[in-house]
Amino acid sequence: MIVRRLYYILSYVCLPLTLLWGYFWPPAYWLLVLLIPYALIGLYDMLTTKHNVLNNYPVLGHFRYMLEFVSPEIRQYFVETNESGRPFNRITRALVYSRAKGQVDTQPFGTQYDIMTVGYHRANHSLAPKDVSESEERVTLGGPQCSKPYSASRLNVSAMSFGALSANAIRALNGGARDGGFAHNTGEGGLSPHHLAEGGDIIWQIGTGYFGCRTPEGGFDKDKFAEKARKEVVKAIEIKLSQGAKPSHGGVLPAAKVDKEIAGIRGVPEHQDVISPPIHSAFEGPTGLMHFVRHLREMSDGKPVGFKLCIGRRSEFMAICKAMLETGILPDFITIDGAEGGTGAAPVEFTNRLGMPLNEALIFVNNCLRGVGLRDKIRIICSGKVATGYDMVEKIALGADMCNAARAMMFSVGCIQALQCNTNRCPSGVATQDPIRGRAVHVPQKRKRVHRFHDATLESFRELLGAMGKEKVSELRPADIRRRTADERELSYAELYTFIDEGVLLTEAIPEGFAEDWELASAERF
Secondary structure, X not given: OHHHHHHHHHHHHHHHHHHHHHHHOHHHHHHHHHHHHHHHXXXXXXHOOOOHHHHHOOOOOHHHHHHHHHHHHHHHHHHOOOOOOOOOXXXXXXXXXXXXXXXXXXXXXXXXXXXXXXXXXXXXXXXXXXXXXXXXXXXXXXXXXXXXXXXXXXXXXXXXXXXXXOHHXXXXXXXXXXXXXXXXXXOOOOOOHHHHOOOOEEEEXXXXXXXXXXXXXXXEOHHHHHHHHOOOOEEEEEEEOOOOOOXXXXXXXXXXXXXXXXXXXXXXXXXXXXXXOOOOOOOOXXXXXXXXXXXXXXXXXXXXXXXXXXXXXXXXXXXXXXXXXXXXXXXXXXXXXXXXXXXXOXXXXXXXXXXXXXXXXXXXXXXXXXXXXXXXXXXXXXXXXXXXXXXXXHHHHOOOXXXXXXXXXXXXXXXXXXXXXXXXXXXXXXXXXXXXXXXXXXXXXXXXXXHHHHHHHHHHHHHHHHHOOOOOHHHOOHHHEXXXXXXXXXXXXXXHOOOOXXXXXXXXXXXXXXXXXXXXXXXXXX
C-alpha cells in the first residue's frame, strides 16, 4: 500500500541517509527529531492488533482519530444549522442563554423554521388579546389528602442529582430557585448538602436506590426518610418509578464521578458504577405504590407526595388508576417524563427506542384520570424538552398543570451541549465531579441567570397566553395547539387524538381505544 511504502522509504531510506548527511553537515541531525518518532510510531502501528486503520495506515491513520475526536465540535460550530441541532437546536440554546443573561431575546427578519414542514407546531392568536395576571404563574400542589399543600411555580427545576451535576451547578440551581420562588427537584441521588446550601425550595425525589434514606443493604430506611422529609425546605416528595432517558433501567452514575463525597451521600462504595435497581423493593404492584404514597405522606407530616414515570404499557398506568380507586389513596401529583427527556448517562437503545413521547403521554394520562373521575384531585407535572414559553403553553394545553425543565436550566448555568455528561469531562463544569472543572460554575453569578431565565420564560408564557385571547391557564385546550401533518394538512390536537369524558372508564361504554388496556389492567400487579 502507498502509505506503508511511504513509511518504509522514510524509515529505512531517509533515516540512514540523514545520519550519513549529518556526519558531513551536523545541522541535518535536526531532521531526526521528526524521523525517529515517525519511525517508532509507525512500527508500533504496524505491529498493533487494536486498530485496523493504524495497521494499514501507520502514522497517517492517527489523523483519522484526531478528526473523529473533534468532530462533535466541528458539527456543532460549523456544520449544523440554527434549527438542525440535537437534542436542542441553536435557536433554543441561544434563547435560553439570552434570557439567562438578561440580554435581548428578540429575533430579526422572521422565523428560521420551515413552518410548512411536517410536525411543525403552532398556536392560534386572537384579535382580542388579554392581560394575564401574575397569579396564573403559580398553582397549588397538594390534593384532598394532603395537609401541607405547596404553592408552586408553573416552571421548576427538573430532577438532576448531585453526582450527575457538580456541586456548584447544584448550588447555582438551588440559589436561583430561592431567588425566584420556585422548586428544585433533587433527582434520585439524594438530598445533598449542596441542595440545602442556598435555601431554595426542594422536591425530594426517592428512586429505586433510596439514596439519602437507604439501609446498608440498599433498602428503604423510614427513619432516615422521616428525618429529612420533615425539613422545612423540603416541600414535596416524588417517588421515581421510571424516567424518559432510560425507562425500566434505573439510574446510572459512572464510576469516574463516584468520589468520596458522592459515596458518603449515597451510601455506596467509592469509584464504582452506581446502577440503581430497575424496580422498587419497598413495595410491590400498583396497590403497594398507593400504600407507599400514604406512608411517605404520613412520615413527612402531610406534605405533597407523588410519583414520576415515563409511560410504556398503557395498561400499567391504568392499573395504577384502578389501585387509586380500590385503596382510596390518591397521589398529590404525577410527573410525566417524555421519552425525549434525559440529562446524564443512559444506554443508547433505552434512550432512542423506549418510552412514549411527552405530548402523547400527557394526553393519555389526562384521559385516564378524567376517565376515572380523579383529574381535578391530582396535579400533572410534565418533563421533557421544556425550554420556552411556547413549550409551556403546548404542554399545559395538552394536560399538564406545571412544567419541569432540566437541560434548559443547565444551559442557564453555562452548559454548552458538549454531550460529555457521562464522561466526567464536561468542559463547562456543569456535569462533572472534577473539582477543577466544576469550579468554573460561579455560583453567585449563575444563580442570577437561573432566576432570570425562569422569570423571563414565565413572562413569555403569560404573554403568549394573553395573545391567544385567554386570561387563565385553565382555558387552554388541546384544540389550541395545531400540528402540520404528512398529508399537507394542519390539524389541532383535538382532531388528532381521542379525548374521553369524565368518568367514562367507570361505565360499560368504554371507548374502543381504551377498552382492551382497561381490561388488562390489574390493581394488584404491573
